[in-house]
Amino acid sequence: MAWLLISALFLGGCTDEQPPEPAAESAQQAAPVASEPLSPLPTDAPQSPVPPAAEVLLTEPGVPAVELLPVVIPEMPAPAAFAQPSLRVPVLSIIIDDIGQSRVAGERVIALPGRVALAIMPFTPNAQLLARLAAEAGNPVMLHLPMESMASLSMGEGGLDTQMGRSVFDARLQASLNAFSPIQGVNNHMGSKLTADRERMDWLMAQLAARQLFFVDSRTTKDTQAAFAAQALNVDSVSRDVFLDNERSTAGLEQEFKRALALARKQGSAVLIGHPYPESLSFLERRLPELEEREGVRLVSVQALLTRPH
Ligand SMILES: [Zn+2]
Known part of the structure; x- marks a missing residue:
């Protein structure tokens, strides 16, 4: 009887970019390696494509999921991780x-x-x-x-x-x-x-x-x-x-x-x-x-x- 709306991972932009070489060493100037992109260390997580933003509707059989759509609120803060305690929080x-x-x-x-x-x-x-x-x-x-x-x-x-x-x-x-x-x-x-x-x-x-x-x-x-x-x-x-x-x-x-x-x-x-x-x-x-x-x-x-x- 209850529907569960799990939404949404608000993914920011440019997730696939490697970090730029930091100017933090010097506020005045970048090091000579400044233009080189950083490659991930072997310990980095696999660079898999970003999964699509999750917006999972769980409904009971016979209930048209389309009726749920107006419930989606743009500012909805709860990520899937909150709705599902078994999922790890970033x-x-x-x-x-x-x-x-x-x-x-x-x-x-x-x-x-x-x-x-x-x-x-x-x-x-x-x-x-x-x-x-x-x-x-x-x-x-x-x-x-x-x-x-x-x-x-x-x-x-x-x-x-x-x-x-x-x-x-x-x-x-x-x-x-x-x-x-x-x-x-x-x-x-x-x-x-x-x-x-x-x-x-x-x-x-x-x-x-x-x-x-x-x-x-x-x-x-x-x-x-x-x-x-x-x-x-x-x-x-x-x-x-x-x-x-x-x-x-x-x-x-x-x-x-x-x-x-x-x-x-x-x-x-x-x-x-x-x-x-x-x-x-x-x-x-x-x-x-x-x-x-x-x-x-x-x-x-x-x-x-x-x-x-x-
Ligand atoms: Zn420092």
Whole structure:
């Protein structure tokens, strides 16, 4: 007697595009690899075509389904995943990089709904304070580790480069890992050159494994070896899918946010990385509180998306 209307996966546009090379390394200019599309890592979900937006009508025999059509409401928020508890809800994890200079910006990230991760630069004035506040609030705390870029951009204190021998590399890495606490994981700041250096990625992962830290590959180059090294050295890891704010206009933020949501629906999960720009924080403050209800995508901590090596 009851009909069940299951609707609808609101798929955003451009789900098949690969993410553009992030300008996040540099607000001023793109790295030389900027025009190269990123190819998916082996761990990525299969790039199957996006299924058609689901609009499933279940009716009892003899009841003409056509009578249901006027019930379809354009703003209908409930995705199939809500109507069917057995179906998995798409999930999104958010990391905000470059934290540590501004206490106010860091506190705005902590105040966002969900467990948004703070990726904190070592040796910044508010690193320790924000790490403690974030940990107390239940937000994941990560070290945002400066690494050499193809464009040789300034890395700031603690930067790691491809010229370093192992003893210098290890000492500098340990200094950054000890710069504040707690640290649960690490991701790369810039690094389009260093993350392509498999030998040094192995050195990095050996230390992360020893400290039982996870790694998020920011994927600033398609040639990154970080995820392979993490697998080889038994480090839990995941890779960035979308950068939120290479373009900081409202339209630009909305476009990339929608792309992350579409990927989450397509793959089951997605990792979105943003930066503590006022525009980005205002955008997330507006969009995150209604995320699950309106978009059918659940915010989860980055640890929930880690792939564990076997
Ligand atoms: Zn960064």
